[in-house]
Amino acid sequence: MNLTAPAAVAAFETAFLDMLREGPGGFGAFESGARSVALASCAEAMSRALEARDRELAASRPKGLRVHSRRPRTLATMCGDVRFRRTVLLDGAGLTRYPLDEELDLPAGDRVSPSARSFLVTCGADVPFARTAELMAIAGGSSVSATTVMDSVRSAGEAIAGIERARARDLFRDGVAPGADSAAEEVLVEADGTWVRMRSGSMAEVKAVVAYAGKEEGRRVEPVRLGCVGEAPGDFWEQAVAQVGSRFDLAAVERVRLGTDGEAQYVNGVFDSLEVAGLSVGKFRA
Template structure:
């Protein structure tokens, strides 16, 4: 079926708009707005009727054996075309559990008042602009009116889902040896890592740990851009857990089994330099971000001596630059703290200079995290900051947000109550003794699941 144009719907809308033009022509802008409102309202009403029709079909054709109709209850969803209200049947199965065939077929989360498409809009838009503005944008686009709190909660849930996905991938990789499924490959991968700080509600600051990996750079339009970048940003993770998740995230983009060389660029901070230990590749090399090195060297002396130090570092290397700083210290022309800079240059001489072109992490931090988490007048909770960092890094890596499942939306209390009903129902039925060789008898563990929901039958198989 061609979903772009439905002839019957087009004919009906044409008649309605023609009547509107004849009765009150008010310019094209007003006509365009009216056409949009009529189309969206008609779509919402048509969807509501189609859902109720499907509910009746399910009740007639695939009603579980032993179940009975308990009631027909309304449900309203905030959608991208406005509120959609429909009535659907609730059943009671033989175990006394409540079933909703329509909700189960569509995979609608329990108790969710926002449709999956509208939720995706709120999360994607809320990752870029303030929550109140996001709610207004949904309404301007013809969707339902929601609150800023709804947007915040949507993004929080999405961030939690992304976090669980990333942690699960790290566990699979480092505990079970199962790498994630990659969508590309590269023999050489460049990795940059650093942290930036955002303000918390209590006035403190929290660090956003971030990493970006890419397969080199290419020039286009006069600018160099990274090839197939993949990102991870989070708040509150220990360095070891952060790096395990980072490597697993890299594996989503680049097949880990085909990576031969990795170059890690950092600013020299231990928690990021130590990431090399988590990168179990045939060849892994560390490099210091030249931005921080040049800035540190430039602070050792006033102009024009600072420029001379940086130029010598570029041409002669860290050893020659450290020797010149020592001479300036003896002459009294170096600033306080220059001894530490010279020692730093000698200690990290092997990591300064050489290697591929990197040094883009400062811009990455600014445009990926600071632009949303520090530019607006906002203060974060630790959970909210982690969710925002993960969602932004996930979306800008080109990944689809994890969908909220019906089973995952079930609260612990609700799940426990369902399991209690199931256990009581199974225990009340007599088991069947099974013959076997050797023991002669097995425990009565068989029971009938007829009349139960599809989720129970699936989980018990």
């Protein structure tokens, strides 16, 4: 698949050649200048395309909707800020509709694009929030605050936690096992926890578990992981077992080997949860 636009390539070629003709500056200067022009041009082209699509949607609006106004919106993206105006429609009851936002699944009031949000979450999970914001700017994206990074990571974590809790409820309340993508007769489970101080000053325990089907060359085979903050041991283990079931078919697991630090909350908690799920356990020291 050719991902280039011939007309755009030709235009960039002319612009880049003019840069080279301006005088020696080394390839580094040429590359930086070309990249800046390409990103700024991409952001501008996206803005124009969004407004053009908005006009098409407004022109083909369903009967009963009338144009009320056009309002601006700015999105922080991996190409820099993308600014555009889109149409506001009113229905017979006086309720507002934003056809462009609806077509693109853009949540109301969200200033960060999905791709930029994914970058902030992925990077912000590993490095400080302020540094993540700097890295996105270095990569050519919009300038955002460390608070935006923190909110992005927190929202993603809450969404994942919601999925994990729902999966545990389905398994332990309704007996519906999660869909697994592999199977193993024996699964090895390791778990531990540590206490950390929260921003509020209170203490909470971070619990983590990893399950896998043995080791090959010192590496865990098909590992599946779960981390929780502040969850009760019983809730943690129900989520952990459900998470294991998302990787390994629980009906095919005949034995679970458990490695923990020996604390009762881990040993007893996993025993209870695995027993409810119908799995047998053999304890081992990792």
